[in-house]
Amino acid sequence: MTETPSPAFVFDLDGTLLDSVYQHVLAWQRAFAEIDIDLAVWRIHRRIGMSGALLAPRVARESGHELTADERDTVEQLHGEYYRESLEWVRPLPGARDLLVGLREAGVPWVIATSGKRSEAEAHIGKLELPGDPEFVCSEDVTHAKPHPQVFLTAAARLGVDPSQCIVVGDAIWDLLAGQRAGMLSVGLVCGGYSREELERAHAFRVYLDPADLHASLDELGVTL
Amino acid sequence: MTETPSPAFVFDLDGTLLDSVYQHVLAWQRAFAEIDIDLAVWRIHRRIGMSGALLAPRVARESGHELTADERDTVEQLHGEYYRESLEWVRPLPGARDLLVGLREAGVPWVIATSGKRSEAEAHIGKLELPGDPEFVCSEDVTHAKPHPQVFLTAAARLGVDPSQCIVVGDAIWDLLAGQRAGMLSVGLVCGGYSREELERAHAFRVYLDPADLHASLDELGVTL
Numbered sequence: 001m002t003e004t005p006s007p008a009f010v011f012d013l014d015g016t017l018l019d020s021v022y023q024h025v026l027a028w029q030r031a032f033a034e035i036d037i038d039l040a041v042w043r044i045h046r047r048i049g050m051s052g053a054l055l056a057p058r059v060a061r062e063s064g065h066e067l068t069a070d071e072r073d074t075v076e077q078l079h080g081e082y083y084r085e086s087l088e089w090v091r092p093l094p095g096a097r098d099l100l101v102g103l104r105e106a107g108v109p110w111v112i113a114t115s116g117k118r119s120e121a122e123a124h125i126g127k128l129e130l131p132g133d134p135e136f137v138c139s140e141d142v143t144h145a146k147p148h149p150q151v152f153l154t155a156a157a158r159l160g161v162d163p164s165q166c167i168v169v170g171d172a173i174w175d176l177l178a179g180q181r182a183g184m185l186s187v188g189l190v191c192g193g194y195s196r197e198e199l200e201r202a203h204a205f206r207v208y209l210d211p212a213d214l215h216a217s218l219d220e221l222g223v224t225l
Numbered sequence: 226m227t228e229t230p231s232p233a234f235v236f237d238l239d240g241t242l243l244d245s246v247y248q249h250v251l252a253w254q255r256a257f258a259e260i261d262i263d264l265a266v267w268r269i270h271r272r273i274g275m276s277g278a279l280l281a282p283r284v285a286r287e288s289g290h291e292l293t294a295d296e297r298d299t300v301e302q303l304h305g306e307y308y309r310e311s312l313e314w315v316r317p318l319p320g321a322r323d324l325l326v327g328l329r330e331a332g333v334p335w336v337i338a339t340s341g342k343r344s345e346a347e348a349h350i351g352k353l354e355l356p357g358d359p360e361f362v363c364s365e366d367v368t369h370a371k372p373h374p375q376v377f378l379t380a381a382a383r384l385g386v387d388p389s390q391c392i393v394v395g396d397a398i399w400d401l402l403a404g405q406r407a408g409m410l411s412v413g414l415v416c417g418g419y420s421r422e423e424l425e426r427a428h429a430f431r432v433y434l435d436p437a438d439l440h441a442s443l444d445e446l447g448v449t450l
Contacts, residue, residue, distance in 0.1 A: 022251055022266045029247075030314060038316050040435060041247045042418045063319075089255060091263050094288075193267045197422035210265060 007223055008161040009103060010152050010184065012049070013114035013136075015171035015192025017096040017211060018124045021048050022193070023086040024079075028055070031078035037065050045193060049172025051115040051145030052076045080120075087123065093191050095212025097128050102215060104131075106225040112136035113155035113168075115145045135159070147174040149182035156182070167221060169214065173202035187214065187221070232448055233386040234328060235377050235409065237274070238339035238361075240396035240417025242321040242436060243349045246273055247418070248311040249304075253280070256303035262290050270418060274397025276340040276370030277301045305345075312348065318416050320437025322353050327440060329356075331450040337361035338380040338393075340370045360384070372399040374407035381407070392446065394439065398427035412439065412446070 015021040028044045043062055047055045056075050060067045067075070103110050112134060114121050121138045128134075137155045144150045156163045168179030171192025179186035180203045188199030191210035199207045206221065208214040218225060240246040253269045268287055272280045281300050285292045292300070328335050337359060339346050346363040353359075362380045369375045381388045393404030396417025404411035405428045413424030416435035424432045431446065433439040443450060 019266050022247055022254075022270070026247055026251065026311075026314070033314065040319055040416055041244050042416050045247070045418055086251075089251070089258065094265055191265055191267050193270055193418065195420035195423050198420050 005162075005165045006108065007221070008156070008159050008166050009108065009110035010155045010166050010168045010179075011100075011110060011112050012168070012170035012172070012175045013112050013121060013124055014116060015048065016169055016175070016189055017093060017100075017112070017128060018090055019093050019191070020090045020124065021045070021171070023090055024048055024083055027079050027082035027086060028059070028075075030082045031075045032056075032060070034078050035071055035075055037063070039063050048192070049115065049146060049170070049174040051139055052079060054145055080117075083120075090124070090127065092128050093189075093210050093212075095210060095215050097130065099211045099215040100128065100130055100134070102225055108223060108225070109159050109161060111155045111159050113151045114138050115151065146172075147177040147181065149178050152178055152182040152184060156184075167205070173198055176202040176204050179203075189214065230387075230390045231333065232446070233381070233384050233391050234333065234335035235380045235391050235393045235404075236325075236335060236337050237393070237395035237397070237400045238337050238346060238349055239341060240273065241394055241400070241414055242318060242325075242337070242353060243315055244318050244416070245315045245349065246270070246396070248315055249273055249308055252304050252307035252311060253284070253300075255307045256300045257281075257285070259303050260296055260299055262288070262300075264288050273417070274340065274371060274395070274399040276364055277304060279370055305342075308345075315349070315352065317353050318414075318435050318437075320435060320440050322355065324436045324440040325353065325355055325359070327450055333448060333450070334384045334386060336380045336384050338376045339363050340376065371397075372402040372406065374403050377403055377407040377409060381409070392430070398423055401427040401429050404428075414439065 011017055025045045029041050032039045043059050047059050056072050057067045118138045118140050121136055135158055137151055142150045142154055156166050163183045166184040168184045168186040171189045176186040176188055185205040188204035188207040189210055190196055196207045208217055250270045254266050257264045268284050272284050281297050282292045343363045343365050346361055360383055362376055366379055367375045381391050388408045391409040393409045393411040396414045401411040410430040413429035413432040414435055415421055421432045433442055
């Protein structure tokens with residue numbers, strides 16, 4: 001019999017394991033309003049999953065504003081403040097904890113890879129109430145944020161697994177584009193607010209509703225618990 | 226020459242003229258959390274555009290909760306309170322005012338048709354800073370909310386225009402389904418957070434980004450200003 005390599009999972013955090021996308025979106029809107037830039041909220045939503053350093057100038061430009069370096073710093077800082085105010089309303093997505101624990105118990109390796117900052121990642125992972133200290137890669141560990149593949153390649157190296165054996169799980173098209181660039185298959189979850197079609201057009205290998213739906217469908221990916 | 230009837234527009238309000246969808250979504254999440262029901266936020270987003278009386282039990286049921294009549298009343302009332310708290314962040318969508326004023330000046334009739342309550346509709350329409358008191362139909366004017374066609378048929382009657390000459394403009398698939406049921410063509414706008422594909426699959430005649438994009442594309446609909 002041919003030996004088949006075990007897969008490993010690389011999980012995005014915001015919108016994939018944690019129900020935090022909509023709070024992030026409105027925190028960005030308020031931050032921009034504070035520097036007198038009114039942005040349409042859906043345009044922010046469609047850029048979520050990029051790091052703040054990429055998102056802020058891009059969304060501003062789409063609305064006809066070129067941010068100065070000072071404005072970019074201000075808006076990033078205000079976003080962080082407003083997001084922390086809404087953190088109490090951020091919950092794990094349905095099935096997130098069970099999925100991660102189930103994979104761990106079955107010996108399937110996984111790691112979390114986020115564009116967010118370390119402090120925010122730690123607060124979010126705390127909400128998942130996982131046993132032990134799960135491995136994660138965050139913005140401080142890389143020089144390029146998604147959709148650059150560096151964060152996922154760093155995550156694979158952390159696991160000691162070849163990228164070709166990794167499956168990215170993400171809710172944003174930027175996760176799926178970065179996964180493709182990293183030579184990984186990508187699974188899309190609609191629970192971040194992107195539609196199935198948007199995820200499929202960004203090369204999702206499969207699309208599920210949320211972590212619970214992925215958990216119930218692992219056999220479709222050739223993973224048996 | 227054959228005389229061609231003039232078209233008339235029936236505009237949805239939340240997510241179509243006003244950038245209020247994301248604030249509504251998080252107000253519902255907080256309202257449900259208050260009665261100890263944690264809901265995934267994207268599921269609420271995908272029901273926005275239905276009236277609260279339809280949305281609340283439906284979203285709860287999707288997450289395994291059957292609301293009592295008391296719970297439904299409580300959650301609707303809390304949603305209203307939390308939404309009003311965030312009203313200061315609600316802005317007109319790009320081009321909304323110019324579109325409505327431009328149509329009015331060109332003699333193209335239009336009316337606003339919302340599932341929202343009269344008080345909320347008035348506060349929203351105030352933000353558009355339109356000249357005069359624009360005609361609108363709201364939840365108090367009908368017994369059935371979208372996707373039932375009653376609100377759009379009432380709007381057409383208000384204009385004295387045959388439904389077949391009305392074009393619905395909405396951001397939610399519920400607007401487009403109600404438009405189809407009312408015998409009207411429907412235009413979808415992605416500025417409420419639904420994707421182009423979701424709107425097209427709900428029978429959108431055409432899809433545009435936001436009111437400004439629709440304004441620039443009116444000739445595609447056979448409307449010349």
